[in-house]
Amino acid sequence: MKPFITHSGLVAPLDRVNVDTDQMVPKQFLKALTRQGFGRILFYDWRYLPEEKPNPEFVLNFPRYKGASVLLARANFGCGSSREHAPWAIGDYGFRVILAPSYADIFYNNCFKNGILPAELTEQQIEELFQRAEKEEGYTLSVDLPNQTVSDNHGLVYKFEILPSRKEVLLQGLDDIGTTLKHEPEITAYEKTHAATATMFEPVDVKNYSQAQ
């Protein structure tokens, strides 16, 4: 995974609370077999009119937000379905940072697996950023993960909190599985006393490929 250290970019404000992952990636796009190419369909039903004509009323289609890489959002961002297609789409569209007062748990977790920083600011700070982003065309924010700050070109500096372990994952672009597998002996030790197999006491109609092997 690409490490995340600092990032500066154009801010796009999405002024809605409780944006759920069904909006980010509608169900018809969940039949993919790969993680790539979801940027085109991010916020599909909001972003497009019939025949995929861009909806001029949707904020990401405003010319002034073209090329945005910092997504400014409202509370409980990413609620609902666990689909990781949502952060895949956000990342593929070009966003590297999300700023919101709060996130839904599964979505928040999924962002870190994809090198996206979901930074948490207070409601007042987010409100201030919305006002600045809407007032000033080309409003840009810089995010410094080592120092945990968000700043603009007018002297505004906000500090944000993040778990040190989460921060490390992004800074180093860590592969979770590789890290866990370093503790393989401990997993094996746990399995010696726990984790009995799932025994079938009465036959069910299942393809038992483990037996076939």
Added chain:
Amino acid sequence: MPPKTLYQKIWDSHLVREEAGQPSIIYIDRHLIHEGTSPQAFAGLRVEGRKVRRPDLTFAVMDHSVSTTDRTLPILDQDAKLQFEALEKNCREFGVRLFDMHSKNQGIVHIIGPELGITQPGQTLVCGDSHTSTHGAFGTLAFGIGTSEVEHVLATQCLVQSRSKTLHILVNGKRPHGVTAKDIILAIIGKIGIGGGTGHVAEYGGQAIRELSMDGRMTVCNMTIEGGARAGMIAPDDTTFAYLEGRPFVPRGRAFTEAVDRWKQLTSDEGAKFDMTVELQAEKIAPQVTWGTNPGMVTGVTDRVPDPGSFSDLNDQKATERALVYMGLKAGTPIVDIPVDRVFIGSCTNSRIDDLRAAAHFVAGKHIARNIKQALIVPGSRGIKAQAEKEGLNKIFTDAGFEWRDAGCSMCIGMNADVLPPHERSASTSNRNFEGRQGKDSRTHLVSPVMAAAAAIAGHFVDVRDFAVESVE
């Protein structure tokens, strides 16, 4: 030893590694997968040359995109077909047990886990699906994960997790007639809001929860995620043990008795501390109907569609305005005056045998209203379908004008052909009324099975308490 919550007990017994300042590594007892969120995880394993560590603890099922009509016909949706083929290939290559769409035990992943006894008290269970919280009804720590975590569990049988905060939800008193598990959980979400449980694992208690059947408890735990909490649990008791006994994956004889003795320890200790507590009084809960575009936008059936101005928070006002436009509703409209176009009884929330019995009991001898374009009954599993047919419920439904379908996720998510058309309005027993959830521009009202059945008969929402209904789950 200080008193522990149920969550803490299960957490502690699954710790593989704990280190100060770091998230823990916890062991996963059961991993359920489906066609929708697993292909990329298997692809990841292949790239790294990794294996599935415990194929014997992994179960796969086809549910999200399966047809609920004739499955012997060719699959027309090429993308869905490719996903089914990928799941089959992945299970074959990695040695995972698969319930394919032709299995007699096929069904929605969160229905068949409990039905077959794969889900058991005290386990950790995960699935790449947010409604994995359903399995918490057995005193199981169960939650949804993303595809990267699916890959992580496949490779390591573990997850990297930080301990959650705990939320105690007590539903005291006795549930009135006509008020179901669905109404209880919708009332809870209405009270705490859809982000109210974020960062927490919920445990449900109180008389009204204890008196629910396992089917009802699963409905409550299923929608825990709609209140923001990733997992919801109910301590196992005699109701749980009676449900589990004799199921295919549950130990028999003395081994069962010993298991029950262990399971009985799975309660929150007297004096255990929760980070937050919410209490509701069951007698005050009315049958619930959602009016907006998230499950927290809900009210009692005797109420009216709210006025955006009645909310104090500006963001809530804007969200309500937007929701009413999307839903095609005017503030102040009585809920019972809202007409319905289609009815869907199904989904991992409400497609179990108790749900079908309750709906069938209501519609027996009646017929769906003339304005109802379609009324679907989609059993959660083929096992439930067979049981319902044995009881003659299918006949009751078809006589009343409902369509009797095969098992799957169906119109809850509309990934197969069961889609709610634009601007049409459903009474749906599913779990999400998000914009576009059941179909682009579709309008979903979440209700209990008996409320959905009643709406089908009347053609609009009605208060089921006005009828001589049995106490339904």
